[in-house]
Amino acid sequence: MAILQASFKFFLLVSFVESIAFAELTPDFYDEVCPEALDVIKEIVEEAIAAEPRMGASLLRLHFHDCFVNGCDGSILLDDTPTFTGEKTAGPNNNSVRGYDVIDQIKMEVNTFCLGNVVSCADIVAVAARDSVFAEDHTTKSSSAAETPPPRGYYSNLVQMRGLLHADQELFKGDGGDVEDLVQFYSENVDEFWGDFGDAMIRMGNLSPLMGEDGVIRENCRLTS
Numbered sequence: 437m438a439i440l441q442a443s444f445k446f447f448l449l450v451s452f453v454e455s456i457a458f459a460e461l462t463p464d465f466y467d468e469v470c471p472e473a474l475d476v477i478k479e480i481v482e483e484a485i486a487a488e489p490r491m492g493a494s495l496l497r498l499h500f501h502d503c504f505v506n507g508c509d510g511s512i513l514l515d516d517t518p519t520f521t522g523e524k525t526a527g528p529n530n531n532s533v534r535g536y537d538v539i540d541q542i543k544m545e546v547n548t549f550c551l552g553n554v555v556s557c558a559d560i561v562a563v564a565a566r567d568s569v570f571a572e573d574h575t576t577k578s579s580s581a582a583e584t585p586p587p588r589g590y591y592s593n594l595v596q597m598r599g600l601l602h603a604d605q606e607l608f609k610g611d612g613g614d615v616e617d618l619v620q621f622y623s624e625n626v627d628e629f630w631g632d633f634g635d636a637m638i639r640m641g642n643l644s645p646l647m648g649e650d651g652v653i654r655e656n657c658r659l660t661s
């Protein structure tokens with residue numbers, strides 16, 4: 437856990453503010469424009485997970501699916517219109533990716549607290565994903581090993597053919613596939629998992645973010661204007 441926390445200190449926030457000419461990714465970007473922003477996001481994420489524990493997993497996946505198509509630009513949040521077909525209804529996302537309402541709520545409350553539209557939709561998704569990982573770990577401490585999210589029990593369940601998700605059990609089928617060694621390794625080395633997971637999330641969050649004048653902060657994450 438300590439390893440993950442350390443890694444996430446470098447968690448990179450995408451900055452979309454037009455007035456900053458030489459924008460860089462930095463974890464304290466919002467300290468200046470809206471110091472409350474990150475706390476507001478965290479609070480809503482925790483509430484959402486308390487209401488429905490699955491939401492933590494869903495918000496993490498939302499970030500992944502945003503980043504893997506055209507970079508972490510919040511584009512997965514855009515609703516289709518008669519003249520625009522976006523990522524939301526694309527095969528791997530339609531009726532499968534969830535958490536949009538939570539993002540809407542965060543956006544609304546963040547704009548209220550910040551007295552303006554200063555936090556980008558892509559950043560909200562990234563920070564919500566980060567907070568979900570911690571909240572998950574926090575709220576599930578007392579549940580049984582079989583029910584806990586990754587990695588506590590997660591990899592060992594795979595090795596025992598009791599993977600939570602079908603897509604994940606495909607990683608370990610007991611037939612000597614390419615990633616079985618890795619699954620075995622993580623099942624025995626939880627600290628290594630958290631270190632590598634943190635690194636991977638940072639690399640993912642760095643996928644062609646729009647900075648400075650390259651991006652816009654949308655008022656409504658579902659609409660382009």
Ligand code: HEM
Pocket residue numbers: 490492493494495496497500532534601602603604
């Ligand atoms: C190309 C690699 C991946 C594939 C093919 C994949 C596929 C899937 C599929 C098909 C599901 C639906 C559940 C099921 O059928 O078992 C799922 C759920 C999920 N995936 Fe992935 N996944 C991939 C990578 C990732 C990554 C990198 C993350 C985390 C950053 C992730 C996080 C999740 C989570 C948290 C869920 C559950 C979401 C929920 O309950 O709402 N997946 N994935």
Ligand SMILES: *[C@@H]1O[C@H](CO)[C@@H](O)[C@H](O)[C@H]1NC(C)=O
Pocket residue numbers: 525526527530531
């Ligand atoms: C997405 O899901 C909706 C609701 O089930 C369906 O009507 C629509 O055809 C789907 N869109 C695509 C592109 O598959």
